[in-house]
Amino acid sequence: GHPEALIVDGVNAAELPPTGPLIGPFAGTWKSRKAIVGPGQLLACYTDGLVEIRNAKREEFGIERLRKVLHENYGETPDEMVKQCLVEVEAFGGGRAHDDVTLTIISRRIDG
Numbered sequence: 001g002h003p004e005a006l007i008v009d010g011v012n013a014a015e016l017p018p019t020g021p022l023i024g025p026f027a028g029t030w031k032s033r034k035a036i037v038g039p040g041q042l043l044a045c046y047t048d049g050l051v052e053i054r055n056a057k058r059e060e061f062g063i064e065r066l067r068k069v070l071h072e073n074y075g076e077t078p079d080e081m082v083k084q085c086l087v088e089v090e091a092f093g094g095g096r097a098h099d100d101v102t103l104t105i106i107s108r109r110i111d112g
Helices: 048-052 062-072 078-093
Strands: 006-008 013-015 042-046 103-107
Antiparallel strands (some): 006 042
């Protein structure tokens, strides 16, 4: 299925474990789990097309590059973080996306 979502702060990017298989025409069971996005943290959800895009050398963008871009842009607005991630992915892949590239970032304010 799609990769695990990330809970990100200025230092860490923790992966949320899967709760079941990809939703589709296959039989499967799913579990419910809770995760807390604490003050100052953000939740990053993305499709596999974002991290599986390849450059001219056939290297994948990968989760570690995504983590790096998220950390480098931590503190920006979610919109700016998404834009910067997409700029980095586009530059890395040179327009070679062969799958959907989707990224959603939701942040929790420090005072909220």
